[in-house]
Amino acid sequence: MxxxxxxxxxxxxxxxxxxxxxxxxxxxxxxxxxxxxxxxxxxxxxxxxxxxxxxxxxxxxxxxxxxxxxxxxxxxxxxxxxxxxxxxxxxxxxxxxxxxxxxxxxxxxxxxxxxxxxRVLDLQPKGSGENRNKTLEDTANILVVDDKPAIIDQVRSAFSSTSWRVTSAAQCGEAIDLSSKEVPDVILINLSLPEGAAFNFFQMMRANTKTKSVPVFGMSVKTATEEQNRAQSIGFNGVITKPIDPSELFYRVCRAMNVDTSSRYFFVAGGIQVCKIPNNPSQIIATELANYISPKTREMVDSGLNKLLIDASEVQRIEMTIIKLLLQIVQSCRELSIKFRVIGSSEFTGQARAFEETKDLEVFADKESALIGF
Structure with a gap:
């Protein structure tokens, strides 16, 4: 972890x-x-x-x-x-x-x-041993406590790219039974369940030795600030606002479970490290990728790799979020003496030249041309 x-x-x-x-x-x-x-x-x-x-x-x-x-x-x-x-x-x-x-x-x-x-973090004494982070390929069980089938479907859709199970319960009693049979990795619960049931459920989870460390997120409409503040104050790991943003939900849950999501952006192909920049990334996705740039480039150098392909072929429009990511990757490569090349469409190349920060950046049309003489 x-x-x-x-x-x-x-x-x-x-x-x-x-x-x-x-x-x-x-x-x-x-x-x-x-x-x-x-x-x-x-x-x-x-x-x-x-x-x-x-x-x-x-x-x-x-x-x-x-x-x-x-x-x-x-x-x-x-x-x-x-x-x-x-x-x-x-x-x-x-x-x-x-x-x-x-x-x-x-x-x-x-x-x-x-x-x-x-009360907030699971503090581990030094020398107690550390487990590896979970990966997207590992199994996980997400328990959703909500009486709205549409919300459960939205959660399932958010994690459809993984093999994780999404288990649902319409009432807290059912959720308690499910948790006693198999401790979930994360719990999502509707804060507006009748009679403050979500808050009572949270207290029961924290009082149980088996579930006291399970991350619990509340779900709430954006305008219900009172219940959101109450959830934060008693120790919920966070609040997911409705309508649910799938990328935000995915990011929050992965972070709570200490899941290494770097494989969404970094992978090795043909002995060369590739960094894939997604099209139109939200601020959350951009932050997730940015947080991996420094450790992943150090890791590749440590493992003997010295070439990085920055794959921006899916990027249709360059905005400052993309510019900042590109500059951060390039800076990290230069600091570590990593050779790099950028792949992008002709539209990407034209847009990059319109920005002062990237006007001199050489962009290749595809992977094949980028690898020539690399």
Missing amino acids: AQPKILSVDDSKMIHMVIGRAFKNYNVDLSFASNGVEGLAVATRENPDLIILDVTMPVMDGVETLSKLKADPVLKEIPVIMLTAEAGKENVVKIARMGIRDYIIKPFTEQVLLERVG
């Missing part, structure tokens, strides 16, 4: 030291930022599994930073634990409405920090 990423955003070096000491014996990847502006930049680059965010900071404070996080389609689901001084407790009610997972009053002990973070 990949190490969980934790981002600490605080202007106090002392707080960063406390956090560093608290997690020194655990398999976590720590990042630090000294204000909200830096924090947003690091969060965009690293896509952490948890953000520890101070309320009072220069440049951009924690409340404004939290607001921007919640407005970002990629970052909005990242759990946030706020740090606040005793004198700032009156801000907690306001902040809680914005969807934080928890808050900690300063000063705090390392044990308190570990206990609160442990």
Whole structure:
């Protein structure tokens, strides 16, 4: 399992030291930022599994930073634990409405920090052994708790490219029975089930030793902010808004299960690494691909490969999202002395020349021509 990423955003070096000491014996990847502006930049680059965010900071404070996080389609689901001084407790009610997972009053002990973070992340001591990440070829069982057949069909459609099973239950009682027979890998539940059933179900899952670590996502219409905030505050892994965006659902579930999805974009063919850029990627898909560029290029060099084909043949229209991906791949190749060539249509080539950043980029019409002299 990949190490969980934790981002600490605080202007106090002392707080960063406390956090560093608290997690020194655990398999976590720590990042630090000294204000909200830096924090947003690091969060965009690293896509952490948890953000520890101070309320009072220069440049951009924690409340404004939290607001921007919640407005970002990629970052909005990242759990946030706020740090606040005793004198700032009156801000907690306001902040809680914005969807934080928890808050900690300063000063705090390392044990308190570990206990609160442990409610959100599965902290593994160093030396306890690590399992490999799941892949898209592995089996998985997704349990959907919803009384709307159309929603269940949408979830099945989102995962149709995999061999994963999507099991459904119309009521929480049925879902509990199914979970007792086979523990699901992920649970999706309708937050608007009658009498707060989804929230009671969540508490039961967390109280059961077999299911306490199973990721649980709520499903809710976009305007039902009260139930969404309630779900976030009691510990749901996130909320999927309806109508369901298949790419967002796929991304959230894969991330929750620590699934390595790099095979969607990176593969080896004929002894050459290929990076396939999808057509018109959403911000979530672009972020997913961007997060793999650096580790996959390092991995290919480590394995003895030094040639990369950037396959943009499916891209019909170049926008800044595509430009940024291309530049990131090219930069990584140059830093690691990787030879690269770009494949794209004539339309792609013409559009690339219209951008200052890519006007000098040589583009080949197909794989065969790109491989000549490569």
